[in-house]
Amino acid sequence: MQITTDAIVLRCWPVNEADLIVSLLTRDYGKLKGVAKAGLKSRKRFGGALEMMSEVRVTFFERPRQELVRLDHFDLIQSPLGRPVDYARMTTLSFFAEVVEEALPDRSPEELAYRLLSAVLEYDRGEQMWLAITYFSLWMTRLMGWLPDLATCSLCQQPLRQKDTWFDAVSDGLYCGEHRKPVSLLLTHHSLQLAQRIVRTPLAELAGLPWNMQFAADLRRFAFQSLERHLERRLRTAEVLRRMATQRAAQA
Numbered sequence: 001m002q003i004t005t006d007a008i009v010l011r012c013w014p015v016n017e018a019d020l021i022v023s024l025l026t027r028d029y030g031k032l033k034g035v036a037k038a039g040l041k042s043r044k045r046f047g048g049a050l051e052m053m054s055e056v057r058v059t060f061f062e063r064p065r066q067e068l069v070r071l072d073h074f075d076l077i078q079s080p081l082g083r084p085v086d087y088a089r090m091t092t093l094s095f096f097a098e099v100v101e102e103a104l105p106d107r108s109p110e111e112l113a114y115r116l117l118s119a120v121l122e123y124d125r126g127e128q129m130w131l132a133i134t135y136f137s138l139w140m141t142r143l144m145g146w147l148p149d150l151a152t153c154s155l156c157q158q159p160l161r162q163k164d165t166w167f168d169a170v171s172d173g174l175y176c177g178e179h180r181k182p183v184s185l186l187l188t189h190h191s192l193q194l195a196q197r198i199v200r201t202p203l204a205e206l207a208g209l210p211w212n213m214q215f216a217a218d219l220r221r222f223a224f225q226s227l228e229r230h231l232e233r234r235l236r237t238a239e240v241l242r243r244m245a246t247q248r249a250a251q252a
Contacts (some may be wrong), residue, residue, distance in 0.1 A: 001062045002061055004059045004151070006027040006057055008121075009052055010024060010097045010216055011023050012052075013187025019038045020035070022035075022039070027111060029107060030106065031101070033067070033068050033235050038073075048081075052093055052097055053093045053097065054076060054077075055076075056074040056076055057075040077221050078121075080093060080121075080124075086111045091244065092241075098237045099137070099235065102233070103144055103227070110165070112143055113140070116143070118239075120136045130212060131209070131211040133220060135203050137220060138198050144230065146226055146227070146230045149174070150174065150195050150199070154172070155173070158176060160189075164177065165187045166180035185225075191218050194216055213248055224238045224239070224242075
């Protein structure tokens with residue numbers, strides 16, 4: 001059966017001299033993998049559309065009882081190569097790809113995740129990358145059902161009003177100062193308010209905030225730890241982003 005849908009390329013890897021396996025997040029069919037025959041050579045069918053985070057119109061064929069679809073051709077919608085690519089931007093794109101690949105099940109339609117990924121790709125460079133990373137991390141945590149209540153203490157159920165909040169790396173929830181755990185990490189009240197705003201505000205409306213590596217750093221740490229705890233593994237690209245922020249802070 002031939003199928004055509006919008007998709008975002010997550011990653012590719014060779015399987016022989018010419019063929020590629022491509023991991024995609026599709027709008028209508030969720031995350032899937034397919035074989036691009038002669039993908040390393042066929043510029044007519046795939047040229048310029050196999051870069052990570054390229055948005056494409058993909059045509060593929062389902063194969064009975066086969067895990068991999070057969071990719072026929074891509075029509076490029078938007079390529080990340082249309083803008084300068086540096087180390088920070090490539091790390092950001094790789095972070096998006098890693099989280100999607102690890103968090104989403106195969107062949108389960110996830111239109112909200114697709115729309116989220118498509119939206120943050122508009123803010124993946126310069127200081128705005130920290131907006132994209134923060135927004136994406138928190139929203140993926142929410143879409144997967146892993147985001148705790150942002151309004152009340154998980155233990156006493158009292159509102160988290162005008163006070164700093166606490167979280168830890170080994171359990172879910174946010175805690176007031178009275179019920180914080182000995183190894184808790186700080187989430188400032190300002191960052192908590194920002195988190196509450198993120199889950200109800202379109203991405204574009206947050207672009208005017210003073211985004212940089214220091215802004216909402218504790219909120220990103222909270223989101224990263226939430227993702228890693230539920231995925232039960234360290235995110236390689238999140239660790240790179242942590243080191244990048246630490247190195248820039250030392251140079252400042």
